[in-house]
Structure formats: C-alpha cells, structure tokens
Amino acid sequence: MLTISVAEIAALVGGEVQGDGGLACHRIGPLATADGATVSFLSHPRYRAQLDASGAGCVLVQPELRDAVGERPASVLVADPYHAFALLTQWWARQVQPAVVPGVHPSAVVEAGAVVHAEAHVGPLAYVGPGARIDRGAVVSAQAHVGRDAVVGEWTRLMPRATLLDGCRIGARGLVHGGAVIGADGFGFAPHGGQWVKIEQLGTVRIGDDVEIGANTCIDRGALEDTVIEDGVKLDNLVQIGHNVRVGAHSAFAGCVGVAGSARIGRHCTAGGGAIILGHLELVDHVHVTAATVITRSILKPGQYSGLFPFDDNAAWEKNAATLRQLHTLRERLRALEKKT
Amino acid sequence: MLTISVAEIAALVGGEVQGDGGLACHRIGPLATADGATVSFLSHPRYRAQLDASGAGCVLVQPELRDAVGERPASVLVADPYHAFALLTQWWARQVQPAVVPGVHPSAVVEAGAVVHAEAHVGPLAYVGPGARIDRGAVVSAQAHVGRDAVVGEWTRLMPRATLLDGCRIGARGLVHGGAVIGADGFGFAPHGGQWVKIEQLGTVRIGDDVEIGANTCIDRGALEDTVIEDGVKLDNLVQIGHNVRVGAHSAFAGCVGVAGSARIGRHCTAGGGAIILGHLELVDHVHVTAATVITRSILKPGQYSGLFPFDDNAAWEKNAATLRQLHTLRERLRALEKKT
Amino acid sequence: MLTISVAEIAALVGGEVQGDGGLACHRIGPLATADGATVSFLSHPRYRAQLDASGAGCVLVQPELRDAVGERPASVLVADPYHAFALLTQWWARQVQPAVVPGVHPSAVVEAGAVVHAEAHVGPLAYVGPGARIDRGAVVSAQAHVGRDAVVGEWTRLMPRATLLDGCRIGARGLVHGGAVIGADGFGFAPHGGQWVKIEQLGTVRIGDDVEIGANTCIDRGALEDTVIEDGVKLDNLVQIGHNVRVGAHSAFAGCVGVAGSARIGRHCTAGGGAIILGHLELVDHVHVTAATVITRSILKPGQYSGLFPFDDNAAWEKNAATLRQLHTLRERLRALEKKT
Structure with missing residues (x-):
C-alpha cells in the first residue's frame, strides 16, 4: 500500500x-x-x-x-x-509504474543500422527499422513499431502496438498510445479519366517535445513537406490529422476530432470531441471549437466557435427539422409580410 | 458442404x-x-x-x-x-470455426508470473504480461496483447491485434475485435501557465460478461476510479469511451460513437452511428440516441432523442444554412410584426 | 540527392x-x-x-x-x-523506396498450408494463416496479419500492422495502411428478452484491384453474404464500413466517414470527412456528400448533398440554436400572421 x-x-x-x-x-x-x-x-x-x-x-x-x-x-x-x-x-x-528496464527483448526485431541507446528499452515483439534511433530513456513497448530512419526522442514512450512509420520523428518526453499510426500516407489523388491516380506522399511527420497522442489516432505524412505537431500538443483517441497539417504548440483536441489536409492550427487552440476542421484553412492562436462543430472557413479571431444541432425528443426534432428544410422560404414569407404591414 | x-x-x-x-x-x-x-x-x-x-x-x-x-x-x-x-x-x-487449440504458440511471449489456463489458447506473436490471467477456454489470438495483471475471463476471445492493457479485466464469453485498445490513458490534463500538465490515469477498465467490443474501438482507463462496462454491452467499431464512463448493462452503441469522460449511461440504452455524448452527464435506462446526434445535457426520461441537420441538395442547404445564421433575428422580426398587427 | x-x-x-x-x-x-x-x-x-x-x-x-x-x-x-x-x-x-525483398523474415509466422509466392515478401513478426495466399510481388509488412484462407493479390502491400482477417480477399495493386482491420464481425444482434443475441457473421470481405485503405479504417465482414469494395475505391483513415455494404468502383471517402450496414454506394461517389451514410439505403453513381453530412435516405439523383450546421461564434450560435428548437412554432406564428393580414 x-x-x-x-x-x-x-x-x-x-x-x-x-x-x-x-x-x-x-x-x-x-x-x-x-x-x-x-x-x-x-x-x-x-x-x-x-x-x-x-x-x-x-x-x-x-x-x-x-x-x-x-x-x-x-x-x-x-x-x-x-x-x-x-x-x-x-x-x-x-x-x-514498473521501472524502465534498459535493453532489447530477445523477441524484438532491431534491424541492422538502428541505434538503440543503452538506457532505452525495446519490448517483446517490437520492431525497430534500419536507421532508426531510439534515444536515452525511451521505451518502445511490446509489439510497437518504429520504421526505417524514424526517431524516438529521450524519455518518450511508445505504448504497446503504437506505430511510428518510416522517417517520422517524435521529440522528448512524448507519449504515444496503442494503435496510433504516425506517418501513414496522406489522402492524395489526382482525378484522371474517372479514376484516382495516387500522389505519393513524400513528406514525413515531425512531432515536438512533450506531445501526447491517443490510442488509434492517425497523423498522416505530408505530401511534399512535413506534417508538423508542435511542442506540448495533446491529442485524444481516434483523432485524424491529415497531411501537411500544422498543429501549434500546446493545442489540445478531444476524441474523434478530424483535421483535414493542409489546415494550419494556431497555438493554445482546443477542439471538443467529434469536431471537424476542414482543409486548407487557418485557425489563429486561442481558437476554441465546441464539440461536434464543423469549421468550414478560416477563423482569424480568438474565441469560442460552435455549430451543432440542439438535440430534442425525437418528435420535436422531426417537426423542427422538417421546418428547417423550408427556412429560406419562411424568411421570404416574413419579408413579404413586413412589406405588407 | x-x-x-x-x-x-x-x-x-x-x-x-x-x-x-x-x-x-x-x-x-x-x-x-x-x-x-x-x-x-x-x-x-x-x-x-x-x-x-x-x-x-x-x-x-x-x-x-x-x-x-x-x-x-x-x-x-x-x-x-x-x-x-x-x-x-x-x-x-x-x-x-476451427476449434480452439489449447496451449501457447511458441512464438508468443508469456511473461513469468502470468497464469494461462491449460484449456486456454495464446496465439502466434501474442503477448501476455506478468501477473496476467487467461482463464479456461479463453483465446488470445495472434498478435494480441494482454498487459501486466490484466484478466481475460472464461471463453472470452481477443481477436488478432486486440489489446487489453495493464490491470484491465474482461469477464466471461466476451469478444474483443482487432485493433481495440482497452485501457489507454484517459485524456486528463491540468492547464497551467499555458501548458498542459498530465494527470496520470491511475484507474483501470472493468468489463462485465458477454460484452462485445468492435475493431479499433477505444475504452480509456479511469483517472482515479475505474471505467466500467457492464454485462451484455455491445460496442461497434471505432467507438470512443472516455475515462470514468459507466455504460449500463445491455446497452449498445453503433460505429463511431463517442462518449466523453465521466458520462453515466443507463441500462438498455442505444446510440446510432456517430452519436456523441458529452461528459459529466447522465442518461437513464432506455434512452435511445439517434445517429449523429450530440447529447449535451443529462436525459432523465426514457425515449428517443435526435438532433441532426436534415440533408438536402447542396443549393437548398446553402440557402437554409445562411438563413439559419440569422434565425434569432428572424424571430425578432416576427415578434415585431406580431406586435404591429 | x-x-x-x-x-x-x-x-x-x-x-x-x-x-x-x-x-x-x-x-x-x-x-x-x-x-x-x-x-x-x-x-x-x-x-x-x-x-x-x-x-x-x-x-x-x-x-x-x-x-x-x-x-x-x-x-x-x-x-x-x-x-x-x-x-x-x-x-x-x-x-x-527500398525495393521489395522477396522471402519470409525468420521472425514471421507462416502457418502450414499458406502459399507465399517466391517473389512476395513477408516481413518481421508478421502472421500468415493456414490456407492464405500471398501473390506475386505482394508485401505483408512487419507485424501485419493475414488470416486463414485470406488472399493478398499481386503487388498489393499491407503496411505495418494492417490486418486482413480470415477468408477476406484483396485484389492486385492495393495498399492497406497500418491498423486497418478488414473482416471483423459486422454489428448484428437480435434483441431478445432485454438482451442482445449475437448473429454470427458468416460472410467475408471482397476487395477489388487498385484499392487503397487508410490507417485504422475498418471494413466489416458480411452477415450472410460478402461486404464488397469494388475496383479503384479509395478510403481514408478511420473510416467505418458496416457489414454487407457495397462501395462502387472509383468512389472515395475522406477520413472519419461511416457507412452503416447494407448501404449500397454507387460508382464515382465521394464523401467528405466525417460524413455518415445510414444503413439499408442506396446512393446512385456520382453522388457527392459534403463533409459531416448525414445521409438518412436513398439518393437517386447524382449531385452534391449537404446538411451541416453552419458554425458561428458561440454567442450567436447559442441564440440561433435556442430559436431552432422553437422553429416549428415560429412557422405556426408566421402562418397565423399571414392569415390575419
């Protein structure tokens, strides 16, 4: 005790x-x-x-x-x-918590050319690719994956089954939870003759210090340049970060948030669970997005932004939703009345 | 045949x-x-x-x-x-279905101090941590993970790459699909000087009997006490259950549902795909949440609750959405007209 | 260089x-x-x-x-x-990109009865089940999983920790990103006496040629027949495809999209991030669903469809959302006024 x-x-x-x-x-x-x-x-x-x-x-x-x-x-x-x-x-x-045991478990696979610090730990059935670097005090837990030329900074822990793919880097004192996939291809295709032609994703993911990444969260590698997660960012579970996104320092996103490609998020921003931020837009520092809100254009002024349908008992919702589909017409009718009276 | x-x-x-x-x-x-x-x-x-x-x-x-x-x-x-x-x-x-073959595959890693029942199966490249217990008839499939002191109840199956982290317990006759992560840290931080200070998550996850958990679903460990999933609960894929949540017996959530921290869900509740239930609120028994609905406050009366924007062709939606942003003003104008006439 | x-x-x-x-x-x-x-x-x-x-x-x-x-x-x-x-x-x-090295890594587990083409690659700590077939030029990367009787077509790559479960098949030149789970059970239960009785999912998943599947995306196996993903389909990360869904050729879904069971999606359709398509409905070819839109009934005419709540600063949203909950009443009041004047 x-x-x-x-x-x-x-x-x-x-x-x-x-x-x-x-x-x-x-x-x-x-x-x-x-x-x-x-x-x-x-x-x-x-x-x-x-x-x-x-x-x-x-x-x-x-x-x-x-x-x-x-x-x-x-x-x-x-x-x-x-x-x-x-x-x-x-x-x-x-x-x-059990102390970190330095060394590589005999069931792990560490490829030639990888550099594992003497005070780092590589757990059972983990994989460390050629050219990868596992710094002092870092932990690659059981069944985790560190790709070719990837870097795990000092005291950073990849939890069981976390995945840091080829060429991606995370800084010091980070924590990556199980199932997270850092560095899968961004979603890029050129439409051509009714088909999708793949745009190979040639960038990587660069993650700063003191970053926490939730379970089964995905951060895609950049198309040409890198996807960047700055220092102190906290991402909850099942978050999707598209290619070429930049998330500013000390921003935090709750579970199930999605950020589409090339969005630029400022510092000290937050997003509630299930919020979606569309691509190719900018949020300045200190923007707070309410849960389940969809951000469809840039936000250049700090503050709280919301846009979710208020729930109701089903019968009330049905009536209001049906009316909502005629809202523009209602406005026209109101305008006509105003002219009349 | x-x-x-x-x-x-x-x-x-x-x-x-x-x-x-x-x-x-x-x-x-x-x-x-x-x-x-x-x-x-x-x-x-x-x-x-x-x-x-x-x-x-x-x-x-x-x-x-x-x-x-x-x-x-x-x-x-x-x-x-x-x-x-x-x-x-x-x-x-x-x-x-092929019969369960009792025994531990030679490529699996079972740590000293783990107890695997003679009639349980631990598959290829699976991991079972120290102090873990795999009960009679249970299956830890290929590449699955059972953490330190975790418990897998009788006849429960962890499918390939399912993950039950340190100290978490699942009861009898359960089924956990691939990629599910049970027991990652809850999302808890104290804001301090513009940064996020981690609140270590000291609880675990306790799951009852006859529970099914979908692929890549996440159930976070509690901050101080445990996250609890009661008997007979069914969770689909890509569901997020935050820390300290309690899901009552025989409730069922469809894919992509998110439940934020410390929500208390009753028994026999359901939530349609993509629904979000915010944190620190209560749903009584027999509450049914429509797909894609966001529950923002407690629901103390059984029934069906909804709140989603009815879709339309894009042009119609644009007109109605634009008007919606002036809805309050419309009401004021209506009120003014009513006074006039 | x-x-x-x-x-x-x-x-x-x-x-x-x-x-x-x-x-x-x-x-x-x-x-x-x-x-x-x-x-x-x-x-x-x-x-x-x-x-x-x-x-x-x-x-x-x-x-x-x-x-x-x-x-x-x-x-x-x-x-x-x-x-x-x-x-x-x-x-x-x-x-x-490093060239594909033919052969099976010594740490991989390939069960008896699996057929791995001499020019295919099975990486470190990967698993290939009995009766599975890995075709010419295919890659099963480190820690990936190919279940019993599953088939990986020519030149298709399963990235690290991708999972293709028992009996599921993917065609040629495909790409499956890390953490994707293909072939977990569909979400099917018969309610009975206040409990959920499992409907075993007896179908599989059939995937065509030139398909890309994102990280941590889930495609469930069919209940009785197969879930089908046709040629040229592109799915981003964290997408959920329910059982018995058919996705027509060359359709593309962005991150966090959910498609519920038995939906039939046409060819050349697209869905923006976070869109939800409910089950048992049909979308014809060339339907485009805007991000975060919920499709609740069949769409039989090509075009763009939308339905999301426009975001606003929090104060404005609160006023409009409150009014929205009385929208039906507003319409009644407007009607009354129209009668009067």
Whole structure:
C-alpha cells in the first residue's frame, strides 16, 4: 500500500499544511468517495458542497477556502489545487509504474543500422527499422513499431502496438498510445479519366517535445513537406490529422476530432470531441471549437466557435427539422409580410 | 458442404415444422437470393412481399404467417424468427470455426508470473504480461496483447491485434475485435501557465460478461476510479469511451460513437452511428440516441432523442444554412410584426 | 540527392519542354517554397498569382499558360498538370523506396498450408494463416496479419500492422495502411428478452484491384453474404464500413466517414470527412456528400448533398440554436400572421 504524508504532499505541490502534517494518505480519490486515508481536492469553489459532504482526510484547496475545510484532520493550501492534484498523480504513478528496464527483448526485431541507446528499452515483439534511433530513456513497448530512419526522442514512450512509420520523428518526453499510426500516407489523388491516380506522399511527420497522442489516432505524412505537431500538443483517441497539417504548440483536441489536409492550427487552440476542421484553412492562436462543430472557413479571431444541432425528443426534432428544410422560404414569407404591414 | 435438416432447425430454435422436416438445407441466406437449399427468415411481417418472391426452400416465420409461406417445401413456425435466425447462425459458426487449440504458440511471449489456463489458447506473436490471467477456454489470438495483471475471463476471445492493457479485466464469453485498445490513458490534463500538465490515469477498465467490443474501438482507463462496462454491452467499431464512463448493462452503441469522460449511461440504452455524448452527464435506462446526434445535457426520461441537420441538395442547404445564421433575428422580426398587427 | 532533368520530366508525363530541357531538378515542391532546383506545378489557373511569385526552376503548366511562366529557366506544358504532378511523385517514390525483398523474415509466422509466392515478401513478426495466399510481388509488412484462407493479390502491400482477417480477399495493386482491420464481425444482434443475441457473421470481405485503405479504417465482414469494395475505391483513415455494404468502383471517402450496414454506394461517389451514410439505403453513381453530412435516405439523383450546421461564434450560435428548437412554432406564428393580414 502506498503512503504519503500530508507534509510530503505539501512539499511536492508547493503548498501549506493546515492541520496534521503527519497524517498518512493511502489513496488519491474524488471527494464523493474519499475516506479518512484519502487525499482529495477541490478544483473550483463552485463544488464546495461536495467538499462539505466529503469524508476525505486531507483536501487540497485554495488558500481562500482555508476555513471551508471543516473538521477534517488536514488540508493543503495551494493556489491551483487542480494542478497540485496533477502533480500528485504523477508522484503516485512513479511509485506504481514498473521501472524502465534498459535493453532489447530477445523477441524484438532491431534491424541492422538502428541505434538503440543503452538506457532505452525495446519490448517483446517490437520492431525497430534500419536507421532508426531510439534515444536515452525511451521505451518502445511490446509489439510497437518504429520504421526505417524514424526517431524516438529521450524519455518518450511508445505504448504497446503504437506505430511510428518510416522517417517520422517524435521529440522528448512524448507519449504515444496503442494503435496510433504516425506517418501513414496522406489522402492524395489526382482525378484522371474517372479514376484516382495516387500522389505519393513524400513528406514525413515531425512531432515536438512533450506531445501526447491517443490510442488509434492517425497523423498522416505530408505530401511534399512535413506534417508538423508542435511542442506540448495533446491529442485524444481516434483523432485524424491529415497531411501537411500544422498543429501549434500546446493545442489540445478531444476524441474523434478530424483535421483535414493542409489546415494550419494556431497555438493554445482546443477542439471538443467529434469536431471537424476542414482543409486548407487557418485557425489563429486561442481558437476554441465546441464539440461536434464543423469549421468550414478560416477563423482569424480568438474565441469560442460552435455549430451543432440542439438535440430534442425525437418528435420535436422531426417537426423542427422538417421546418428547417423550408427556412429560406419562411424568411421570404416574413419579408413579404413586413412589406405588407 | 454443411447440411442441416428442417427438423433439426426446428429443434434448434424451438419451432414447429410445417411441410418436409427432412429437407436438407446447405445455406442460410436472405430471402432475395435464397434457393431451394437455403433456409431464410422473415424478420417482420412488413417484408412479406419479399417472402412471396423468395425461392427459399425453408423459411422461419411467425405462426400467424403459417399460410403465407406459399408453395415452398418447408417452413419453421417460431415466435421470434429473427432470434431463431441468430441461433441458427450460431450453430453454423460452430460447424465452420476451427476449434480452439489449447496451449501457447511458441512464438508468443508469456511473461513469468502470468497464469494461462491449460484449456486456454495464446496465439502466434501474442503477448501476455506478468501477473496476467487467461482463464479456461479463453483465446488470445495472434498478435494480441494482454498487459501486466490484466484478466481475460472464461471463453472470452481477443481477436488478432486486440489489446487489453495493464490491470484491465474482461469477464466471461466476451469478444474483443482487432485493433481495440482497452485501457489507454484517459485524456486528463491540468492547464497551467499555458501548458498542459498530465494527470496520470491511475484507474483501470472493468468489463462485465458477454460484452462485445468492435475493431479499433477505444475504452480509456479511469483517472482515479475505474471505467466500467457492464454485462451484455455491445460496442461497434471505432467507438470512443472516455475515462470514468459507466455504460449500463445491455446497452449498445453503433460505429463511431463517442462518449466523453465521466458520462453515466443507463441500462438498455442505444446510440446510432456517430452519436456523441458529452461528459459529466447522465442518461437513464432506455434512452435511445439517434445517429449523429450530440447529447449535451443529462436525459432523465426514457425515449428517443435526435438532433441532426436534415440533408438536402447542396443549393437548398446553402440557402437554409445562411438563413439559419440569422434565425434569432428572424424571430425578432416576427415578434415585431406580431406586435404591429 | 535525386536528380531528374526537365526533359526526363516531360517524357515521363507526356508533356512538352519549354526552355532548358537539361535543367536538373532535385526536389518536387509547392510553388510557395520552391527554389531553382525544384519542379513545381500549377494545378489550376486560379492559383496563377502563386506562379508569378514562385522561385521554382521548372513548373508544370497547361499549354494555355505557356506565356505565364515568366523568366524561369524551364517549364513543361501538359494538359493536366495535377495528374502530371502525381506521376512525378510516383517516379520519385520509386527512387527512394527500398525495393521489395522477396522471402519470409525468420521472425514471421507462416502457418502450414499458406502459399507465399517466391517473389512476395513477408516481413518481421508478421502472421500468415493456414490456407492464405500471398501473390506475386505482394508485401505483408512487419507485424501485419493475414488470416486463414485470406488472399493478398499481386503487388498489393499491407503496411505495418494492417490486418486482413480470415477468408477476406484483396485484389492486385492495393495498399492497406497500418491498423486497418478488414473482416471483423459486422454489428448484428437480435434483441431478445432485454438482451442482445449475437448473429454470427458468416460472410467475408471482397476487395477489388487498385484499392487503397487508410490507417485504422475498418471494413466489416458480411452477415450472410460478402461486404464488397469494388475496383479503384479509395478510403481514408478511420473510416467505418458496416457489414454487407457495397462501395462502387472509383468512389472515395475522406477520413472519419461511416457507412452503416447494407448501404449500397454507387460508382464515382465521394464523401467528405466525417460524413455518415445510414444503413439499408442506396446512393446512385456520382453522388457527392459534403463533409459531416448525414445521409438518412436513398439518393437517386447524382449531385452534391449537404446538411451541416453552419458554425458561428458561440454567442450567436447559442441564440440561433435556442430559436431552432422553437422553429416549428415560429412557422405556426408566421402562418397565423399571414392569415390575419
């Protein structure tokens, strides 16, 4: 069982102990299910009712709420409790995750000309192509794939069955989840006589540092130049990034987002689940796209953008949808009435 | 060539033979392409015209339709012909599918401390991590992955390249299709100084009995507690289930559905293809979401819910969509007119 | 460094040299970043401003634009420059891609009864099931999977971790990208007593010649008959094709498209990213579906069809969406006014 004292938590997150610094915490948990040996957190003052009802032995709260923690044995005052909670999960993970074992598993295939750092790990049944480079502390997990001349930066982990194809590069401290495919061909064809003639995709994918890529997410290689994912980008599962896209630093896309070819996404942008960004357009920095919204033209002003059909019970929706198909006519009728009166 | 007599079919599905019980059937097929050696079925009386036109030697029909089967040699009367058809396909599959060969293929990697039941199968190039447990009759197919301390229940099959990551558990009689990733990290980050600080995902995924999971579907591990998929759930391909989601028993989601983190889905719910359910909300039992609908708030009443833009030819859509962007103004103008008249 | 002379380019694409046929080109690139050793192309006269500004040493242009190429050393006149560019990328790829090495890698598992052509390649850690056939020039890349009795046609390439399951067949000159799953079970269940009873999927997937299938795309096997992808079809990444679907020749679907079971898609159709086509319906030849559009009924007339909610800044969208939920009522109010005046 893991143990961390309240005083150790405070030191870890840069906070101030209130109450019993020696209290031992054995779990991190949400307020609702926390007991006396659990450390929990209040991410926002609006959830204060949950705080009152929680049995957590220790809570991370903002200094302003120092009097709101109630009778519990301990609390840690910290400016950003949610960030503190993130740091605490990282400490926890370091205790429970098995250490990286340097070396190449005997069942892995590492081609001649690949360079695997002595402190890197290549797992069972993994493949590392000729000319590839696996840097210090990097992990190529079981059944993962690193193509010819591809590069895995320091401390980056490819999880089981992650795939980094020929010539693609990812920087340091990255995390690529299982099933992700980085560097498949972009979707490029010239129509010719009723058929599609393939445009070979001659670029690669370049990924910066501190990037996380979700399970079964796809990032296509560029047609002539490279597809680029800048530092600190976070992509959730089942995201599609087309060829020649550039995603600016510290942008984050939720699950099932699709970005079509040659789109240019700024820094610090976000897109909610299922959003689609069409190709050959530009989003400036700090653009936030609501879930399931389809962006069909460039956005040159920061802000939140939305466009989804509000759901309703089926009968109401059917009536409104039928009317929607005549909306233009309705406007004409309204205009006619306005002229009349 | 497989052969089943009409009498054997009737016994299998609990139906009553009408006509020649000795007739040999060599195929199961749809009404439209069936011949005299084919057994077919009428799932609903509204398709009766297809029945009349079909050359099927034997049909499964409801007792009420005993007179509608026409001149054909045989029929089987059964209360639920579609269910009977399902049972018949299961019989068929048992005849043609190769038997499970107990044992571990020599090319598989099974780590020390894993427990593989003597009657389970671990296929070529598969991986089974330390502490994992593969129960009786279970199949880990070629190139599949079972992580550290993961559990595959009795008679559950992981198809080629399916992935069950560290600590995740699936119950009995499950089926996980190729490319599915169960237990990748949930998408959790604390924003801090313009960057994203990772919240390590410390939970796992717990899956009940009789669950089917489609190809390339992703189910993320929980942040602190577990993501839970209850008994009898069916997920199609390319479905995304976020961290801490709970999907109630016997719910079914079609392809490309996305469910964001911490959503609580009831029992016997369904979602059509491409539907999106946002996070931190609740759907009670027996909620049915139409394809491509986005659920943005909790639904506390059973029923069918919809919200998709009705398609039209492009020119009509363009006019209506342009007007839609001024809909609020239209309402104001209508209101003004109403005051006037 | 690769080198191709302008005269060689003209011969390759069937064009006419203008200027210095001996000029050596070392790169193919877009007009915007081209230098004197780069061959570029003008796909459409509307981009002519880019041509004027480009430093490309050689450009591919239509004969009508022979006078528009400016001072640059050389150009190639050709009727369809975009097609010529595609041919040029193919030449380029042939120079840089490693040749196919015939033979089976020692780490691959090829089951007894499989037939691998002497000029085919089976890569590291790949799997080829019993009864499978790998034809001349075909490539089963590292960690790819070919199931029992499956067939890979001549010169077809399964990229790393592509999966062709039992009994499925792909024709000649195909390309299947990593993570694609061809032949997982279709999503078929009979509801019975509040539970789902599996309908075993007894069909396979049949794929024609010259088909490209994107990364992590899924094509399900048919329930009773086969799912069929005809010649020349191109599917992008993360596309879902349900059971019993037929996709007509030379149709192309962009990323994240979903096609539900038993849909019949004509020839030369296209669907933009994220479009959804519901099941049991028909699209005739030459139907074009706009990105993110949901097709809910058959389309019997060629043309472009659309249905997506136009995005707006969040505040404007919220007002319009709220009004949309009362649209039917608005129409009633308008009707009442019309009667009055």
